[in-house]
Amino acid sequence: MSYLNITEVESAVTSLAAVFPTAELIELPEPSxxxxxxxxxxxxxAERGANDAVVLIGGVHAREWGSCEILVELAADLLxxxxxxxxxxxxxxxxxxxxxxxxxxxxxVVVFPLVNPDGxxxxxxxxxxxxxxxxxxxxxxxxARIGVDINRNYDFLFDFQTAFHPxxxxxxxxxxxxxxxxxxxxxxxxxTRNVRWLLDDFPRTRWFVDVxxxxxxxxxxxxxxxxxxxxxxxxxxxxxxxxKRGLAGxxxxxxxxxxxxxxxxxxxxxxxxxxxxxxxxxxxxPMTAFHLYPTSGTSHDxxxxxxxxxxxxxxxxxxxxxxxxxxxxxxxEMEKIILDVDAGLVAFCLKALTL
Amino acid sequence: xxxxxxxxxxxxxxxxxxxxxxxxxxxxxxxxxxRQGDDGSFSIxxxxxxxxxAALERExxxxxxxxxxxxxTGRERQAEVGEGDRFAxxxxxxxxxxxxxxxx
Numbered sequence: 001m002s003y004l005n006i007t008e009v010e011s012a013v014t015s016l017a018a019v020f021p022t023a024e025l026i027e028l029p030e031p032s033x034x035x036x037x038x039x040x041x042x043x044x045x046a047e048r049g050a051n052d053a054v055v056l057i058g059g060v061h062a063r064e065w066g067s068c069e070i071l072v073e074l075a076a077d078l079l080x081x082x083x084x085x086x087x088x089x090x091x092x093x094x095x096x097x098x099x100x101x102x103x104x105x106x107x108x109v110v111v112f113p114l115v116n117p118d119g120x121x122x123x124x125x126x127x128x129x130x131x132x133x134x135x136x137x138x139x140x141x142x143x144a145r146i147g148v149d150i151n152r153n154y155d156f157l158f159d160f161q162t163a164f165h166p167x168x169x170x171x172x173x174x175x176x177x178x179x180x181x182x183x184x185x186x187x188x189x190x191x192t193r194n195v196r197w198l199l200d201d202f203p204r205t206r207w208f209v210d211v212x213x214x215x216x217x218x219x220x221x222x223x224x225x226x227x228x229x230x231x232x233x234x235x236x237x238x239x240x241x242x243x244k245r246g247l248a249g250x251x252x253x254x255x256x257x258x259x260x261x262x263x264x265x266x267x268x269x270x271x272x273x274x275x276x277x278x279x280x281x282x283x284x285x286p287m288t289a290f291h292l293y294p295t296s297g298t299s300h301d302x303x304x305x306x307x308x309x310x311x312x313x314x315x316x317x318x319x320x321x322x323x324x325x326x327x328x329x330x331x332x333e334m335e336k337i338i339l340d341v342d343a344g345l346v347a348f349c350l351k352a353l354t355l
Numbered sequence: 356x357x358x359x360x361x362x363x364x365x366x367x368x369x370x371x372x373x374x375x376x377x378x379x380x381x382x383x384x385x386x387x388x389x390r391q392g393d394d395g396s397f398s399i400x401x402x403x404x405x406x407x408x409a410a411l412e413r414e415x416x417x418x419x420x421x422x423x424x425x426x427x428t429g430r431e432r433q434a435e436v437g438e439g440d441r442f443a444x445x446x447x448x449x450x451x452x453x454x455x456x457x458x459x
Binding site for chain 2: 002003004005007008011012015016018019063065072073074075076077078080081084085086087088089090094096097098123124125127128129131167169171173178179214215217248291292293322325326327328330331335338339342343
């Protein structure tokens with residue numbers, strides 16, 4: 001075994017869809033800047049849209065290679081175990097055939113393993129530390145200024161210079177030469193538009209997990225400030241708090257989150273970490289995304305914020321997995337991380353069914 | 356193929372504000388997330404060129420080199436990326452890494 005190249009991620013997805021009747025191939029509407037098509041899988045026995053959906057995405061940041069494999073192998077595990085009527089064992093974590101059956105019968109599991117194919121290809125063949133996509137539109141012809149950070153390109157507090165306190169130091173930039181360049185406008189990139197399309201196309205999505213590395217954490221919203229559940233007016237849409245967001249431990253601002261939603265998110269994050277830990281003892285930490293510095297334009301905050309911005313949309317609990325302790329672990333270690341994270345994700349899905 | 360050198364370092368600051376100021380001013384490429392030590396210090400991993408380390412060095416901050424050339428490590432890892440298409444044969448499909456077990 002070895003890491004999958006971008007051709008193999010695509011062919012893995014299409015081959016699973018071809019072999020398993022419980023997998024539906026979904027073509028994303030927009031090719032990448034370099035013209036590559038993207039596909040996702042819907043896994044489930046019911047008709048599309050009949051069940052609530054969990055949407056899992058990976059391969060957003062180019063250098064975080066193992067994220068794609070985590071999702072491809074998870075899809076393969078679920079499909080094969082369901083077809084053969086078996087359970088799944090990940091080290092010390094086991095799930096019965098009834099568990100597997102309940103996931104496929106009661107959920108749409110939507111797996112989009114490679115959001116950023118151009119970036120992954122560049123990282124795997126040229127510059128291993130590459131993070132962004134490969135869009136040259138804002139580079140002015142300078143190769144060092146190519147690319148947009150996909151996970152800063154969503155519309156959540158995109159105007160960070162207005163939203164945050166001057167001393168907040170958010171990890172986002174308007175400079176195309178920066179690693180966390182947000183792009184010229186929200187959803188300027190085909191990769192972010194594809195993720196938005198996927199959430200729109202599955203309006204019963206209730207859970208969203210973006211798989212990244214690294215730090216061995218399971219992050220819940222919010223990323224712009226500390227959370228609080230006592231003061232609803234302190235929220236990302238309220239311009240009265242522009243210039244006050246993003247400081248840790250202060251009294252100026254903390255982002256409102258309904259207590260029940262904070263509780264549900266915490267329960268799911270804990271369940272993920274518990275399922276993962278039993279595999280071989282790795283201790284991932286459930287925590288909110290804001291810690292020391294804020295972010296804007298991230299996927300998990302966008303996913304949850306959708307139902308607040310547009311009340312016609314359903315509520316989506318957003319999460320980010322930060323697997324492992326390096327961007328490119330040796331493959332022998334990556335295999336163990338895949339087992340860890342996939343066990344956590346199966347446990348996450350089972351808990352989601354109870355909420 | 357990239358040829359320049361990137362150090363992987365752990366940046367440890369005496370407190371949160373010192374690390375926050377460093378990240379705000381030097382804007383290094385970071386890996387992972389901040390960690391708090393038992394002594395109240397805060398640390399984070401960063402990927403910097405040897406020249407960029409000067410911007411990180413300041414009072415209340417210590418640097419520990421974890422990898423003398425993270426770019427070279429990444430290039431070595433590129434050898435662990437598949438070639439061709441292992442799923443091209445009609446009967447080839449991923450099987451997942453979990454053990455498929457019959458219920459007891």
